[in-house]
Amino acid sequence: MKCPVCGSEMEHGFIEALDKNKPGVFSTHSNMTWFPDSERGKIFMKHGMNLSPSGGGYRCKKCNVVYAEFDAFDPRYD
Secondary structure, eight states: OBOTTTOOBOEEEEEEOBOTTSTTOBOTTOOEEEOOGGGTTOSSOOSOEEEEEEEEEEEETTTTEEEEEEEEOOGGGO
């Protein structure tokens, strides 16, 4: 994958949600949710989509930026 910022080739890797209180311990209880920009700043955000606590990602060594890819699961969208 090419970096959308600089055009360099990106390195593929993986991302895991780790428990901050237990360094190095994978947590399936971590909640990661994607929201559209239109939900930013709202008290009750309605249009979120739950994400898997682990997934792939691409890192640009030149820009030091990571782009993540997570499986989304939400029964409202099945």
